[in-house]
Amino acid sequence: MQDRTCETLVIGAGYAGLSAARELTRAGVDVLVAEARDRVGGRVWTQTTPAGALIDHGGQWIGPGQDHLQKLADECGTATFPTYTTGEGVEWRAGTRSTYAGLIPTSDPEAAADGIEAIFELDLASAEVPLHAPWDAPDARARDEQTLGGWLAASVASDGARATIAAAVKSIFGAEPGELSLLFTLFYLRSGGGLMNLARTTNGAQERRFTAGAQQCALHLAEDLGDRLLLASPVTAVQYGGDGVVATVAAAGPGGDRHAFAIRARRLVVAMPPALSVRLGWSPPLPGRRDQLSMRAPMGSVTKIHAVYDRPFWRDEGLNGQVVSDDGAIRVTFDDSPADGSHGILLGFVAGSECRALDGCTPAQRAHIAVADLVRYFGPRAAKPVEIVEQHWPAEPYTRGGPVAVFSPGLLTDFGPALRDPVGPVHWAGTETATEWCGYIDGALSSGVRAAGEVLAALSG
């Protein structure tokens, strides 16, 4: 492979990188996009299973207010359909199964009311957090020294309420409440319209799904890039300075052997989570603040497990496929069946500590544990899925976890501005840098637009 030259190199062809590349290309900038994986989409990845089921291994929903994603879906002609919500959810608490209607499990009404009040207090506090500068929020430092877990322990009386919120938080962040800075949590909630909004299906962040999978729009963007997109091209080193950047790419050859080539560019957009962006082999080393930021933003821990059945049998029993549980590996589920219900798919999240506990298991072992959980929630008909498909994100070499980076206490107040501040010719994109829908596909798209804007200003300056 010959060395290449372009005006701007984008590293990462997830939605953030693709969005940046599209903006730049539209503005007439000569762009190359280097992607380590052999596919686009990043943390969004749609696959058809051997049995013919369409599975989203990563990000999969679109909800009200996600205007960047909706606009892109409209442009691509990508259809969506409502997440299945008819019927009741299953609650598993203290070894007992019951069903509930509405947003929150209600077997213990006092605990449910406590939970709602806690969510309400978090959402009210989050409304005070300025999205462009969360470190300027009221009591920013005190809140950044505290974790969400600490706040829950001090502010929420009932065990049941804490367990319900913990189950939701684990699935949203892939982390335990004790890992999350309270200030980061409040920022994240506000950027997605509040915890109530993030936890909801209808009228919330899980409202609709993509008929052809959530990766479809990324494939459209990739098509537009044509040969400007280099797949299976991990960047192993970046030299940067006043003249621009030189990135070393270790491309996979036909026989699987790798051979290096260089890409020279005036500007660079790094569209990766902070923890991964610092692994690129920087020369000179990144400024201390930027590097230390990445050390405080580990990836969450999540495994998505899809159990495919001949039909969505739980619907016959008046169940909507959603579970909230205080026990087991899978503690939150959704009905992930196709729009026509031609077969049934249950999606289970194994998140936070549960995900880490099963890290040493084989996929078959995890599947066995997952099915046992599903039988507990949905009865014996859940025992024999046609197939079980999992995506254990911590093992994915170019993602190393998910769904999002987890900001530890102190990050935002001491390092926050370094999230987006360019370093010489290097600009930062990725959903973690977004001010709206941080952690979501929509945030990835807007971060790409923002980074592209910085590059255009720099190129014309």
Place this chain on the structure above:
Amino acid sequence: MADRDEIAEAYADWRVRCNENDRLRRMLRGWDRVVHLVATDTGDRFTVVVRDQILAELTDGADEVADVVVTATSEDFADLFWGDLNPSQKYMSGEITLAGAQEDVMRLDAMSMVAFLDQ
């Protein structure tokens, strides 16, 4: 279908319970708002004013400018105020809609859930 009188009677009952509920009083702090109720089947309109953590009596019509507009069938309004209907379930299914600023919608959504659970 529920007529105006039945909705008013059910609301009067609900209002007493809400105003006596400490948790709801806490959640209403700093939230002085005008809420319109619109019954989709009968076209009846009502106004609820929240001031100083107290729900006022229901008034007929919707003349003031509303902060939040709630739409539902007349039957659902009556059932909700009698405490027989889980508002969260109806909101999830789209049978009850809330229109207004995001924070106001969130407040009303949370408060109606608590009123249902805490009765």
